[in-house]
Amino acid sequence: MVAFAGWSLPVQYRDSHTDSHLHTRQHCSLFDVSHMLQTKIFGSDRVKLMESLVVGDIAELRPNQGTLSLFTNEAGGILDDLIVTNTSEGHLYVVSNAGCWEKDLALMQDKVRELQNQGRDVGLEVLDNALLALQGPTAAQVLQASVADDLKKLPFMTSAVMEVFGVSGCRVTRCGYTGEDGVEISVPAAEAVHLATALLKNPEVKLAGLAARDSLRLEAGLCLYGNDIDEHTTPVEGSLSWTLGKRRRAAMDFPGAKVIVPQLKGKVQRRRVGLMCEGAPMRAHSPILNMEGTKIGTVTSGCPSPSLKKNVAMGYVPCEYSRPGTMLLVEVRRKQQMAVVSKMPFVPTNYYTLK
Numbered sequence: 439m440v441a442f443a444g445w446s447l448p449v450q451y452r453d454s455h456t457d458s459h460l461h462t463r464q465h466c467s468l469f470d471v472s473h474m475l476q477t478k479i480f481g482s483d484r485v486k487l488m489e490s491l492v493v494g495d496i497a498e499l500r501p502n503q504g505t506l507s508l509f510t511n512e513a514g515g516i517l518d519d520l521i522v523t524n525t526s527e528g529h530l531y532v533v534s535n536a537g538c539w540e541k542d543l544a545l546m547q548d549k550v551r552e553l554q555n556q557g558r559d560v561g562l563e564v565l566d567n568a569l570l571a572l573q574g575p576t577a578a579q580v581l582q583a584s585v586a587d588d589l590k591k592l593p594f595m596t597s598a599v600m601e602v603f604g605v606s607g608c609r610v611t612r613c614g615y616t617g618e619d620g621v622e623i624s625v626p627a628a629e630a631v632h633l634a635t636a637l638l639k640n641p642e643v644k645l646a647g648l649a650a651r652d653s654l655r656l657e658a659g660l661c662l663y664g665n666d667i668d669e670h671t672t673p674v675e676g677s678l679s680w681t682l683g684k685r686r687r688a689a690m691d692f693p694g695a696k697v698i699v700p701q702l703k704g705k706v707q708r709r710r711v712g713l714m715c716e717g718a719p720m721r722a723h724s725p726i727l728n729m730e731g732t733k734i735g736t737v738t739s740g741c742p743s744p745s746l747k748k749n750v751a752m753g754y755v756p757c758e759y760s761r762p763g764t765m766l767l768v769e770v771r772r773k774q775q776m777a778v779v780s781k782m783p784f785v786p787t788n789y790y791t792l793k
Contacts, residue, residue, distance in 0.1 A: 442536070443473060444539075447648055450649045451644070451646070455653070456744045458644065459649075461646070462574045465574050465576050466572055467574055467650065468572055468638060469646050469647075469651055475533070475538075475542055476565040477532045477534075477564055478564075479532060482559045483553060486558065487546075489691070492510070493508050494681055496530070498685070499523075499524035502523065503523070503524055504523035504531075506519060507521070508520070510692060510694040511693055514698045515694065516667045517542070517545065517669060518534050518538040518542050519534075519661065519663055520534035523611060525599075568625050568630030570623045571615070571621070571623075572622075572643070573614045573619075579642075580642050585600050593790055593791050597612070602623060602633060603636040605633055608624065615651060616658060617655070618654075618788050652739075656750055656752070658784075658787055659712060661678070662739055665722055666710060672694070672706070677710045677782075682698065711760050713726070713751040713777045713778070714778055714784070720749055720753075724751070724768050727769065731767065737752070737753040739752050759779065764778070765777075
């Protein structure tokens with residue numbers, strides 16, 4: 439167990455990190471992610487509130503559709519990444535990072551107060567639910583046994599409230615942080631142990647901790663807030679331009695738009711890229727050098743990839759070095775080794791989409 443954002447979280451369970459990682463890729467794993475901040479934003483001005491804080495087009499979300507979005511500041515920096523779902527129950531369901539709990543909550547609450555003072559109809563409630571993530575190619579099959587709803591009708595980034603193993607009022611969202619098919623289940627806290635125990639009765643399912651979570655998300659090319667993106671990186675530098683809604687780009691009405699929108703057309707100084715190498719694994723803070731040996735950037739996340747049996751990493755380099763196939767050097771334990779800029783995800787994603 440390790441301390442994380444005021445919680446005590448499991449790094450790994452009985453199985454080794456590698457076994458747990460590969461089990462998720464081949465079967466499915468259960469992650470307890472109850473530490474994440476879950477909020478409910480309600481009132482007829484809920485979309486206005488959300489769009490005053492994030493870069494995404496929240497108004498265009500269909501009922502029970504969700505999207506990854508970003509809180510940004512006026513300098514264009516990323517305050518956090520979050521998932522916003524437009525529920526059919528008349529509220530927005532928001533999941534953001536535990537490490538940014540206080541910052542995110544203050545940001546949203548301040549904006550709620552500001553809009554309420556203008557006579558707007560908006561409110562915020564922190565949900566005391568647990569959050570269980572079931573991730574892997576057999577996750578839907580495992581969950582289907584316990585729900586009446588047809589999960590084939592629940593594609594990636596959509597959500598529905600259903601009874602799961604007899605627990606009513608669970609919100610099941612087809613998403614995750616592994617690159618695999620899977621769900622996150624928001625469940626009343628008192629029922630979380632019952633639900634986890636029921637899921638673990640299936641031999642397909644094993645518990646997984648933070649170590650596997652980190653290597654799985656890195657193989658999938660997904661960012662960890664505080665490492666790969668932060669208040670000093672913009673969405674364009676972070677290779678997250680796809681989160682910027684078309685209507686929002688045109689209107690330039692989100693925080694930091696004056697900095698971010700010109701970057702879409704012009705040049706940014708640096709960009710987040712994937713890196714692969716043999717030899718010793720690259721780690722966060724490892725210097726990235728050009729072939730002449732000049733430092734040009736820094737690794738932000740790195741680990742050996744259990745799926746590929748190579749080392750993978752992500753980091754920031756100047757644009758002219760960002761093309762896949764570019765050869766670079768990375769300094770690991772004071773030794774320079776060759777690395778190649780690689781497309782992400784490193785391992786193909788398996789999200790369930792309706793064809």
